[in-house]
Amino acid sequence: MGTWGSGNFDSDTAADHLSVLTARLVREVEDAMGGDPVELEPDEYWGVAVPCNLEVLHVLASKGWVGVELPAAATVEAWKATFLAVWDARIDGLEPAPGHKEQRRTVLERTFDQLAEAIRAR
Template sequence: MGVSGAGNFEDDSALDQLGHFVQGIVDEIESAIENESLEPDEDAGAWLPCQVEILTLLAKNFGATLPPAATIEHWRDEYICVWEEYIDELEPDDDYRADRRSTLDRTFAEAIAATR
């Protein structure tokens, strides 16, 4: 039957669905990275860190399997490189810039930690 408990994610079918959901998010992130559409004022630049945080929550709360740490490190490196290149063009104040960078660093670090 594939049921290991009464929880919503203690069933093979539910775990399969979770895996498909995670893979969809991973595919969206990979596509954004490949298409280099990561500027902070573009859609992917706004939603990519959100997607990374969602993946982390799915791993922590429901046992979702994330891509390897090296993959998330690659996402981080690509994203932060573009962010650093473009953020000053948007003329943010210093506090926002520092706070946002801290949030981005934490988001990726937590995702990497969730792979272990």
């Protein structure tokens, strides 16, 4: 097909690029979820980076561009259960400021849920 429009993401090459980019983001989350749960703790790198990856994937999914490859919604829901179990087990030990724990957990839930919903809608 080649090029089908004048937009930055309206070509086979752009679709290939998005496929590589989204596969990397998904692979990083898969690796983090399958690794040592300590790495998912709220003050660890993947405890911060996983939600960031999911947010970026959601933005890309919402654009409807060709080449955005996403996991199944059920996979995202399983990730949510794993991630929030670690969050719930460790957040109190970090002595969060009043209200932070509840507010942040709401954001985390929304992050997983909005990606799962976007996947279902595709």
